[in-house]
Amino acid sequence: MPYVATRHNSVIAHIISIVFGLIALIILLHLAFVLLEANAGNPLVAFIADLANWFSWLFRDMFTIDDPKVRAVVNYGLAALVYLAIGGILTGVGHRWRTA
Template sequence: MPYVASRHNSLIAHVVTVVFGLIALIILLHLAFVLLEANPGNPLVNAIGDMANWFSWLFRDMFTIDDPKVRAVVNYGLAALVYLLIGGAIAGAGRRWRSH
């Protein structure tokens, strides 16, 4: 029975890692679109921007820097970093719990 429980914990840790990694990827894609001045009227650019804005709502206006590109790098980059750190911490805790 412990083998089954540990297998599920490992699966949950992998799912958490993938989900938080995908969120960070969406935010970083939006950041790349901003830096490369992608057409905001493009449906893909617009959809990625909407998702990135939704996921990073706490960070979007954290720092008010005059240069919009630098502001995007700082605010969205911080959001992506936080998602990666939280996902890694949750997955790491799940893996450590599995080993006990």
């Protein structure tokens, strides 16, 4: 079956890449706030923390490490990597999507 490149394949792949990249960025921003000990009472910090917690719900307590900063790096870093990997895989599939 020959590959037929369409404009829609590229647009869908870019949208998927952007969405998963933004999710990873939110998680990494929260991780930076944790490492830099940002004020948890700040509305922006709290909003990013809520979003990051929602997106990384599977990974938040995956590893129980005594140091809270190391625990955050491992758990939230793993969540960000998984989102980037899933986004990369889906983007690759979107670029290779074949149409008749």
